[in-house]
Amino acid sequence: MTTTPRTSTGTDRALAVAAVRDLLLAVGEDADRLGLLRTPERVADLMLDLFSGLGVDPASALGAPVALTENEHPGELVGMTGIPFRSVCEHHLLPFDGVVDVYYAPERHIAGLSRIASLVDLAARRPQLQERLGQQIADALMTVLRPHGVAVRIEATHGCVAHLEPRAASSRAVTVATVGSIPDATWRLAARDHSAS
Known part of the structure; x- marks a missing residue:
């Protein structure tokens, strides 16, 4: 097909x-x-x-945020981990792929979880750098949801590394992008729970 x-x-x-x-x-x-x-x-x-994400604002994947009422409290942190992605490195036009973990500390708005996965996919569909990808995801969440803070962790393998440095072919690049503030204790708890899974 x-x-x-x-x-x-x-x-x-x-x-x-x-x-x-x-x-x-x-x-x-x-x-x-x-x-x-x-x-x-x-x-x-x-x-x-x-490259179908070129010319499209990644924040558009989030749609309209869900407003919380005065009586609703979503907790200190919302996270979605292990979101798979594939992109193309802009330096050699070779693929890189891995997983993205997204955390945000809501204030008055939240996003549908599938919308967060769509954001990751849309931001990845362009010639990209791993460092920029994390920042674009974090910035989009800040723009649309206006949370207290966002943290985006990406772990990926890169085709260019595998080709240029075969001994490092199984290495994984890790980047973390943060915007705003997330309470340290909450972030440590989320990071610990994720690493234990």
């Missing part, structure tokens, strides 16, 4: 297909040989899907 790739606004599939063909020719390949005839289309469709 084939699926139509998601694409961002302003994409040009024909130009992308031609660019992949040109790249094959540039590295000395015969772009007309049987095994490569449809490769430019396949690669272009894959890249258009992987």
Whole structure:
């Protein structure tokens, strides 16, 4: 079964297909040989899907926040851990993937948990850096929910590291982005509980 790739606004599939063909020719390949005839289309469709978040504000994935009433209190911290993602490193256009843990300390608004997963996915669908990805997720949550604070932890493996430094192929990069403030005791409890699972 084939699926139509998601694409961002302003994409040009024909130009992308031609660019992949040109790249094959540039590295000395015969772009007309049987095994490569449809490769430019396949690669272009894959890249258009992987970059479908370009031109889209990641915060839009959160939709309208859920307002809490005066009698509701969501607790000191809301967390969603182990959100899988895949992105493409902007330095070598190789994939990196892993998991994202998102924590926020609500004030008067919360987000649906599936919306947080959608935010991670949308922010990842563009040429990206792991450090920037965490900050974009944190900033989007701060903008939409206006919580006391947000912390985003990402752990990922990188294709460029595996290719350039094969002995470090199984290494994992860890980044943490924080905005605002989360009580230290609460953050330590969340981090401890997550590491024990």
